[in-house]
Amino acid sequence: MAISIGNRIHLTTFLKDYFANNRTSSAFEIVVTLQEENTELLQILNDASAKMDAESYPTQYILPKLKNDGWLSLNDGLWKVQLSPDRCSCCFKSIGQIYIINIDLNRYCSWNCTEKCYYYANPYESNLDLYSDHYDQFETLLPKCIFFQENRDYSLKENRAVLDTMIRKLDSMIQDPDYSEVLRTKGTESCIDAEIYRMLLLLSQESQRLQVLLSGGALNVCVYCSSSLDEKYIVDQDGKLFCSDKCLDNFLEKNPREYEPHPYEDQYSLIRGSYIDILENWEQHLSSKENFLEAAVDEL
Numbered sequence: 001m002a003i004s005i006g007n008r009i010h011l012t013t014f015l016k017d018y019f020a021n022n023r024t025s026s027a028f029e030i031v032v033t034l035q036e037e038n039t040e041l042l043q044i045l046n047d048a049s050a051k052m053d054a055e056s057y058p059t060q061y062i063l064p065k066l067k068n069d070g071w072l073s074l075n076d077g078l079w080k081v082q083l084s085p086d087r088c089s090c091c092f093k094s095i096g097q098i099y100i101i102n103i104d105l106n107r108y109c110s111w112n113c114t115e116k117c118y119y120y121a122n123p124y125e126s127n128l129d130l131y132s133d134h135y136d137q138f139e140t141l142l143p144k145c146i147f148f149q150e151n152r153d154y155s156l157k158e159n160r161a162v163l164d165t166m167i168r169k170l171d172s173m174i175q176d177p178d179y180s181e182v183l184r185t186k187g188t189e190s191c192i193d194a195e196i197y198r199m200l201l202l203l204s205q206e207s208q209r210l211q212v213l214l215s216g217g218a219l220n221v222c223v224y225c226s227s228s229l230d231e232k233y234i235v236d237q238d239g240k241l242f243c244s245d246k247c248l249d250n251f252l253e254k255n256p257r258e259y260e261p262h263p264y265e266d267q268y269s270l271i272r273g274s275y276i277d278i279l280e281n282w283e284q285h286l287s288s289k290e291n292f293l294e295a296a297v298d299e300l
Helices: 005-021 027-037 039-049 056-068 111-116 128-148 157-174 177-185 191-215 245-254 265-287 290-299
Strands: 072-075 078-081
Touching (some): 005 056, 005 111, 027 039, 039 056, 056 072, 128 157, 128 177, 128 191, 157 191
């Protein structure tokens, strides 16, 4: 019989926890672990397997779906974790700019995952305590910076006051004397220093963007890279402005949308593409039709 949705979720959670601490395993080893650690889930698996053995059900119905998620592979009967810098090395969910590293440069989405993962090992280097403290602040500040860049009316005094406080907090952290050596060497001394420098650099960029908002120049710079905008800028459906398609793509990669695209997004892209083509090629187009300038202008 089929496993209920709730029990399927329990089994999937068990398998993720299992592979967080067992990078390579056979289906038989998974069942053995179930016998030792979760007999209730094993019984559910046996009931669902019917004429199959307990190993066959997860092999046919659960593990292939985890494989399709991109972090698990199958080779000669062995299921193997495929580590990636884009995924947490414990829970395997996608991660963006906020993550913790270990000595092997594996990435973890939170302290919770580092603490429960068998493979996590502290990088015993100088500045480890500084890194831990800095990460805790970074984890809180970066999402707040992104939140402040949403459409808000910064002509209102109370909003400007909150924004100014946030900028001061960022600048105070970036200019902390504890980080002076890391900034001087640009994080080249160790993997820990490199991570501290990366986070400081990101917060510095966010501070610059927030300062632009505070000064009223939000319409003149790219949300992603802070470059000045020209006639070729692109706008997303939230009203954020970007200097190029590349910056928009980079922003969306790090801040995935949680809603459907705007119904006119495709039409906007087509019209903008034609607009940029005219901006870049109108002189060449007109010069090739000197005897029919009026018609050529109408065509444009």
